[in-house]
Amino acid sequence: MKVMVLVKATEDSEAGLDPSPEFAQLLEKMGKFNEELVAAGIMLGGDGLKPSKDGKRVAFDGKSRSVIDGPFAETRELVAGYWLWEVKDMAEAVEWVKRCPNPMPGPSEIEIRPLYELSDFEEMGTPEALKRHEDLRKSLER
Template structure:
């Protein structure tokens, strides 16, 4: 089972990184945690995200596209970083998140979301669609 693990943004993360001893300790702790994930064969990808002030959103309405510049207002709804994990089940993902160092200097949250697999869509996935999806995934992993 693949899951996306989302580190929720805080006022501090939205303000941008400011070098400090606390930040150095946080980076070291997260580095050790990431190494544990790699050694366990769980970590597929992960990174931190710059503040939303450096981001953009694209709003869709039929054929119309509207670009919205950051920053975005609801900090608690934003994402400051992510991991992509391969785990046995949600219980295993939850146990790993509980072991994670606090990803922010103050209070923070991490959200775990399962990723759709082709099997989740049942009969609407034809053999041709499944083959195409598998080809695309193979190309991605070969990059």
């Protein structure tokens, strides 16, 4: 299964690159970790993201499209980096994430989200799934 591994932002990552030797050390440790991921054959891709002040959002409402400039509030809900991994199951993904060096100087979080697979969509069209959907719709209408 494929998982997207999201490194959540903190005040530090939102401040941008940091010239301190601690940060250089963190990058080096992260580089070693990336090598392990490659050696294990699970790494499909990944990158770090610039702070949200460099980003933009596009808000959708009917036909309207409005562009909002960064930075964005709710720092801890933002994403500072990601990987795409191919793992056997969520347990393996969790174990690899635990091996990740601290991604931020302070407390931080990494979120693991499985990607939809072809089989999820195949299941969607089955009579059982359609019936579940219909039942849900009826219960909401009530």
